[in-house]
Amino acid sequence: MNAIQISPFQLSLAYLLLIFPAAVILWYGVGLMKPMLIAAVRMTVQLLLVGLYLQVIFDRDNPWLNGLWLGVMLVVADVSILRHCGFRLQRFLVPVFLALTAGILIPLLLFVGLVLSGSNLLHARFVIPIGGMILGNCLRANIVGIGRFYQDIRKNEKLYLQCLAFGATRAEATRPFVADAFQAAMAPTIATMATIGLVSLPGMMTGVILGGTDPGTAIMYQIAITLSILSGTAITIFLAVQLTARHSFDPYGILRKEIFADK
Numbered sequence: 001m002n003a004i005q006i007s008p009f010q011l012s013l014a015y016l017l018l019i020f021p022a023a024v025i026l027w028y029g030v031g032l033m034k035p036m037l038i039a040a041v042r043m044t045v046q047l048l049l050v051g052l053y054l055q056v057i058f059d060r061d062n063p064w065l066n067g068l069w070l071g072v073m074l075v076v077a078d079v080s081i082l083r084h085c086g087f088r089l090q091r092f093l094v095p096v097f098l099a100l101t102a103g104i105l106i107p108l109l110l111f112v113g114l115v116l117s118g119s120n121l122l123h124a125r126f127v128i129p130i131g132g133m134i135l136g137n138c139l140r141a142n143i144v145g146i147g148r149f150y151q152d153i154r155k156n157e158k159l160y161l162q163c164l165a166f167g168a169t170r171a172e173a174t175r176p177f178v179a180d181a182f183q184a185a186m187a188p189t190i191a192t193m194a195t196i197g198l199v200s201l202p203g204m205m206t207g208v209i210l211g212g213t214d215p216g217t218a219i220m221y222q223i224a225i226t227l228s229i230l231s232g233t234a235i236t237i238f239l240a241v242q243l244t245a246r247h248s249f250d251p252y253g254i255l256r257k258e259i260f261a262d263k
Contacts, residue, residue, distance in 0.1 A: 015040070066122050066127045067127070069127075073131065074135065078100060081139060088259060091248075091258075092259070095240065096243070099142075099239035100142070102236070103134070103232040104138065106231070106232070108232075111126075111224055112130070130225060133229065138232055141186065141189060145181045148185070149180075152177050181241060
């Protein structure tokens with residue numbers, strides 16, 4: 001069984017679904033109408049362009065081209081995280097990029113090399129969709145985790161400085177903030193994993209089933225990708241905090257205010 005093809009006309013009917021959020025927005029006078037419409041247009045244009053490019057990537061299936069596209073995804077995610085968290089790009093661009101790269105490549109290579117029994121590690125069928133799913137979750141977790149870590153230190157600066165004054169090292173003084181940030185970033189992923197299959201059918205599993213694969217195989221894939229996402233998220237959060245911290249504090253352990261875009 002193959003996936004049911006959707007014509008451009010049928011796809012256009014899906015935009016009727018915007019009627020419902022638009023009605024709520026208008027009813028309550030929330031200023032989200034313009035952002036919603038812009039987001040819908042951007043989403044459509046971006047996905048159409050990416051779809052055309054991915055078709056080229058899948059047809060050629062060149063390892064270098066696949067790796068290049070994955071690199072582009074990492075850079076876009078990197079910039080997005082830093083902008084959402086309010087950091088200066090030049091300060092954290094490289095550390096967060098390295099953290100994201102490790103958080104994607106480690107579970108991706110394990111997924112393809114072990115779970116899929118050593119299939120082509122840079123095959124477009126694996127690198128693009130699996131890497132994209134892991135990266136998407138890492139992006140959301142990093143926005144929560146990194147943002148939480150540095151904002152908490154700013155809000156509790158006196159407590160942090162007091163710990164330093166009492167003889168604590170920077171690592172010791174920041175440990176509670178790291179723990180809170182890690183918990184906040186990981187909690188949504190763990191909660192989703194705990195209710196998966198009961199509360200919702202995840203995207204990968206649904207896509208595989210719609211593509212004609214039997215539910216049993218789809219479940220196997222979903223279990224493996226869920227574990228990969230959890231692992232990648234943990235790796236990324238840990239490395240992002242550790243690597244950015246090297247550029248965030250002066251020799252006395254004081255948080256540098258110039259790392260923030262509002263300074």
